[in-house]
Amino acid sequence: VQLQASGGGLVQAAGSLRLSCAASGSTFSTYNLGWFRQAPGKEREFVAAIDWTSIRIVYADSVKGRFTISRDNAKNTVYLQMNRLKPEDTAVYYCAADRSYVAIQRYYDVDYWGKGTQVTVSS
Numbered sequence: 855v856q857l858q859a860s861g862g863g864l865v866q867a868a869g870s871l872r873l874s875c876a877a878s879g880s881t882f883s884t885y886n887l888g889w890f891r892q893a894p895g896k897e898r899e900f901v902a903a904i905d906w907t908s909i910r911i912v913y914a915d916s917v918k919g920r921f922t923i924s925r926d927n928a929k930n931t932v933y934l935q936m937n938r939l940k941p942e943d944t945a946v947y948y949c950a951a952d953r954s955y956v957a958i959q960r961y962y963d964v965d966y967w968g969k970g971t972q973v974t975v976s977s
Contacts, residue, residue, distance in 0.1 A: 855879040857968030859949045864974045873934040875949030883927040888958040889934045891945035898961040905955045939975045946970035
């Protein structure tokens with residue numbers, strides 16, 4: 855599966871952004887999907903994941919209550935709605951796909967990555 859993230863940009867603290875990740879391939883609905891981010895000089899970190907049924911969803915503690923992951927299988931797209939953004943959310947955001955719901959939460963296990971999209975939150 856090929857993934858392409860979009861929707862990043864510059865936003866003031868407390869603002870909102872919605873990231874999208876479009877996927878190619880007819881098997882999109884069978885993949886678990888996730889979002890990760892990487893700030894300069896830091897390791898890539900898990901942000902959120904959603905399983906192929908949309909029943910299981912998990913968030914990193916740092917974004918819980920502010921970010922929402924969702925998917926639209928008819929559009930082969932996964933979204934990340936980011937509200938109440940903070941300067942520490944500044945990073946390159948990557949979408950990911952994997953057959954395993956466990957692996958989609960660990961950057962070193964993910965099978966498929968999209969190119970990142972930059973999110974910058976100014977204070």
